Amino acid sequence: MAEPTVEFEDNTIKVLSALDNAYIAWLYEAAGELEAQAKRNTKVGKISGGKTKGKWKYEVDESSKEAVVGNTEETSIWLEFGTGECALNGDGRKGGWYIPIGNGQGQISEEVVKAYHFKTVYGKDGKKYAYTTGMNPQRPLYTAFTNCKTKIQKAFAGKMKELNKNP
Numbered sequence: 001m002a003e004p005t006v007e008f009e010d011n012t013i014k015v016l017s018a019l020d021n022a023y024i025a026w027l028y029e030a031a032g033e034l035e036a037q038a039k040r041n042t043k044v045g046k047i048s049g050g051k052t053k054g055k056w057k058y059e060v061d062e063s064s065k066e067a068v069v070g071n072t073e074e075t076s077i078w079l080e081f082g083t084g085e086c087a088l089n090g091d092g093r094k095g096g097w098y099i100p101i102g103n104g105q106g107q108i109s110e111e112v113v114k115a116y117h118f119k120t121v122y123g124k125d126g127k128k129y130a131y132t133t134g135m136n137p138q139r140p141l142y143t144a145f146t147n148c149k150t151k152i153q154k155a156f157a158g159k160m161k162e163l164n165k166n167p
Contacts, residue, residue, distance in 0.1 A: 022159040024062050030152045031058035031067035037144035038069065042079065052076050056140075069141065080141055084134020098129035 035058045044050040052073040060067045070076075084092045098121065099108045108130050113120060118130035 018163055020065075022163055023065060024060070026156050026159045027060045027062075027065065027067045029155055030148075031060055031069055033148050033152060033155075034058065034069045034141075034144050037148050038071075038140045041138070041140035041143050042076075043138060045075075052079060069144075071141075076140075078135065079138045082135055082137030084132065086134040086136045088137045088139075092134055096131055096133040098123075098131055101128040101130055 035056050038056045039053055042050075042053040042056070044053055052071065052075045055071045055073045055076065056069070057072070058067060058069045081088045082092065084096065085094055086092065099118075100106065101108055101110055101113055101120070103109055108118070112118075113130045118132060121129050121131055123129055
């Protein structure tokens with residue numbers, strides 16, 4: 001009677017490839033969901049009509065297996081963390097400040113001053129300035145993450161379970 005033989009088949013490369021593909025697909029889904037939620041959480045400005053809202057984007061680096069969700073508009077930082085006395089954790093500028101009114105760099109338009117009811121004052125040089133003590137944080141990205149966290153975790157678990165179906 002012949003001895004039974006056992007053959008070993010190394011599927012390491014196939015398994016690692018399947019894991020890699022599932023993980024990368026999940027990164028795209030997760031980052032896309034966070035981007036969409038951040039957009040929904042960003043209030044449309046009274047003047048700009050949603051310029052910041054439309055700038056949320058995500059990128060996936062497949063080689064490092066990382067996803068980044070962010071916004072290219074400077075105002076997104078202010079929306080996320082607030083400014084001045086209203087800043088998150090109380091670490092903003094204290095005492096308020098004056099912003100020159102105009103249409104140039106570093107100035108605030110008359111339209112914005114009226115829409116947000118800024119206090120207007122005149123400097124010694126006769127120039128108009130808007131006075132503010134800051135704005136409260138909206139936290140669009142943080143809120144997106146906290147709202148989507150469980151859904152994203154379940155999606156990851158689902159991707160891993162799918163691997164079991166395809167031996």
